Amino acid sequence: MNDIIREFPLLETQRTSLTEITPIHQTDLFNLFTDSRVTEFFPVIKFKEIKDILPVIRLFAENFEKNTAIRWGIRLKEADELIGTIGYSGYKAGHRSSLVYALKPAYWGKGIMSEVISAVVKFGFQHLQVNRIEAETLPGNIGSEKILLKSGFRFEGLLREWMHWNGADYDVNMYSILKKEFPDQII
Numbered sequence: 001m002n003d004i005i006r007e008f009p010l011l012e013t014q015r016t017s018l019t020e021i022t023p024i025h026q027t028d029l030f031n032l033f034t035d036s037r038v039t040e041f042f043p044v045i046k047f048k049e050i051k052d053i054l055p056v057i058r059l060f061a062e063n064f065e066k067n068t069a070i071r072w073g074i075r076l077k078e079a080d081e082l083i084g085t086i087g088y089s090g091y092k093a094g095h096r097s098s099l100v101y102a103l104k105p106a107y108w109g110k111g112i113m114s115e116v117i118s119a120v121v122k123f124g125f126q127h128l129q130v131n132r133i134e135a136e137t138l139p140g141n142i143g144s145e146k147i148l149l150k151s152g153f154r155f156e157g158l159l160r161e162w163m164h165w166n167g168a169d170y171d172v173n174m175y176s177i178l179k180k181e182f183p184d185q186i187i
Helices: 023-033 050-065 112-126 142-150
Strands: 016-020 070-076 082-092 096-103 132-137 154-165 168-178
Touching: 016 112, 023 050, 023 070, 023 082, 050 070, 070 112, 082 112, 096 112, 112 132, 112 142, 132 142, 132 154, 142 154, 142 168
Parallel strands: 096 132
Antiparallel strands: 016 070, 070 082, 082 096, 132 168, 154 168
């Protein structure tokens, strides 16, 4: 990211706390990323055991240390359990970043992800100093597309065979929001 961000930033919304993901969260992440409803439109490594999540947690920490990405765990303020993750998978100062997120199905349709996206987008524009934040969805992921539109993102189009994952090519829908489109009173 930049020299201003030396310690992992903790964010809060009305109902959630966004926290650093550590090995104590491995069971929460295992449960999240092995739920077929979560991963239906989100290609991930197939995890067989809880310990298989540890390299992913280490990768999150390494990427933050290298200033290339950041991933928060999402938890409700009154709980310790992570109910999801959100962050930026890539970052280029002054230009753009890619938003990624996942949430346990028990929390879908409650406005939690929209609330969290708003805080993370604000952080991206203020502290990462990006001008553009992108989000990609696989075609058919209607829930994610609705959240992005509700959060101020615009649909830009279908990118044919844009993503290559595990030997297969996938079409993706591209959404974005520019700093000048984000409400001034929030920044």
